[in-house]
Amino acid sequence: MFSRDKIVEFEVQDVRYPTSKTLDGSDSVHTDPDYSVAYVTLTTDKGVSGYGITFTLGAGTDVVVKAIELLKRKVLDKSLHDIFTNYRAFYRSLTQDSQMRWLGPEKGIVHLATAAVTNAVWDLGARLANKPLWRFVVEIPVGDLVAMIDWSYLSDVISEDEIMEMLSEGEHDKEKRIKHLEERGYPAYITSVGWLGYSDEKVKRLTNEKLSEGWTAFKMKVGISQEDDMRRAKLIRSLIGPDNKLMMDANQIWDVKEAITRMKQLKKYDPYWIEEPTSPDDVDGHAQISMALREHGIGVATGEMCQNRVMFKQFLKLHAMQFCQIDSCRTGGVSEVIAIMVLARKFGVPVVPHAGGVGLCELVRHYSMIDYVLVSGKIDDRMCEYAEHLHEHFTDQAEIKNARYVLPYRPGFSCEMTEYAVDTFRFPDGTYWNN
Known part of the structure; x- marks a missing residue:
């Protein structure tokens, strides 16, 4: 093989x-x-x-x-x-x-x-x-794949026999799930409308554009000031209406008590989740925030800067995340990401990959497909992040249709950059940086 x-x-x-x-x-x-x-x-x-x-x-x-x-x-x-x-x-x-x-x-x-x-x-x-x-x-x-992955430090919550049984369960209808992806793609949400440095006018224009394209889930950045957060949340919620999803991302700026206070203020705009509300290493803090916000219907998402499978184990075991945000580059690559997906399934937490950046959308769409086809067998309770930046610099660009990722079909992991991208933006001697 x-x-x-x-x-x-x-x-x-x-x-x-x-x-x-x-x-x-x-x-x-x-x-x-x-x-x-x-x-x-x-x-x-x-x-x-x-x-x-x-x-x-x-x-x-x-x-x-x-x-x-x-x-x-x-x-x-x-x-x-x-x-x-x-x-x-x-x-x-x-x-x-x-x-x-x-x-x-x-x-x-x-x-x-x-x-x-x-x-x-x-x-x-x-x-x-x-x-x-x-x-x-x-x-x-399945047996070969399980043998390929490093499961060390996880035996207190899951055994390799249990993993084998888990991954073998869906073998009989795997092709059915692949066919579903071929026909419908994978649900996505968009972050490009709500970067914190954007003016209200730009946020409004971009949100309206994405609504016209059929997007139903949007993410905004929060955390600079209560006044700005409330104003921008009100603006976006007024544009997308009550039935579409609105996620918020604090990028680790708050202490635990501040995160709880600020999100209780923002609950009137019906946030689906708050992402990285505090330090990405503070498992107990995330657990406190999760508990405090549960009665308000606000989940906690994190994982973008979670260091490794052992940290994910703790977040999941202590109910400190309601959405598991794997990243394609923060942990050790394909095998460790699959280990984290298995842990997420064990604890019943949906995988919602972090993307954006440079090439992350290209990579994580593969992970969402792997999660659905191989690990969780679930798709209706999860989404994969999408941001509209720099896709043209890759030879196998992420494709979105009807606000869903189209199934990748070209060989490889979609990591290859164009010659133009490398020659122009290589640092410090690319033509852009030279000029």
Whole structure:
């Protein structure tokens, strides 16, 4: 099943976009982001390339690039067959290196670096199998897939036997779910209308545009001031009406008590969830906020900056999240994301991936398809984030139709950037930055 092509070339580049000029992506904490990626290219002895990214906000991308370069020795001269038939050991060679581990472990810069490398490995594997990543994954025999994933530190909440049983349950009607995706796509919500740096006039224009395109779920940023939050929430709710969903995202700016107070003030605008209301590491704080807001019908979403599967385990076990926001680059790539999806199913929490940024929409649509087809079997209670930025810089762009992600069909993990994108926005020597 897995190609015997050997990886003989490894390249990593720093690619940055000046999104701070337009305030695309701006929120209460990240006020001037320059959407960026560390971009990995792996090439085999047969001349086939695979691509991987990890997402950053500009400054510091060079540090991630350096960390990726330190992982190069773990990948070069290995065949795809050897990597995938013993993937758990390969993954641990990246995350459990006796010296590099000290810089994590399994978090921060070294985990961002791990994601870029493993994303490229999975992209290459899927390309060589001539399948889109989601299909490449769901067609791996369940026993083989379970053996590939690192389940360490999770045995107190789930066993590998239970995981095997869970993932085997849906095998008989897997093709039915794929057909549903082919016909209807995957539900999405849009964030592009509500960046914090946008004027009220721009928010109004964009919201009306998206309503006319058929969007029914919208997200806005909150957290700068009570007055601004109330005004902007009132504006968007008045435009989208009472039947459409409105999500709010504080991007970690509040303390626990402040988050509860502010959301009780905003409840009159019927928020579906509050995202990252406090520190992304504060499991107990999220649990307190979840409990306080439950009676008001407001859920808590988090995971965009959750470090690893062990942190997700705690959030889920302590009922500190009602929506599980996996990210395609924050944790260790495909195998760890699947582990987190399994945990979310175990605790009955819907997976609603974080996207936007550069290339994240391209990647996470694969994860939503994997969750539905392989893990949860559910689609009606979940959505995948979408933002309208920088898709044109990828060769396999995320496609939206009727406010739903269209099923990806091109081989790979959709990580490949166009030559124009790399030549223009590579930092610091791309033509844009040179000029």
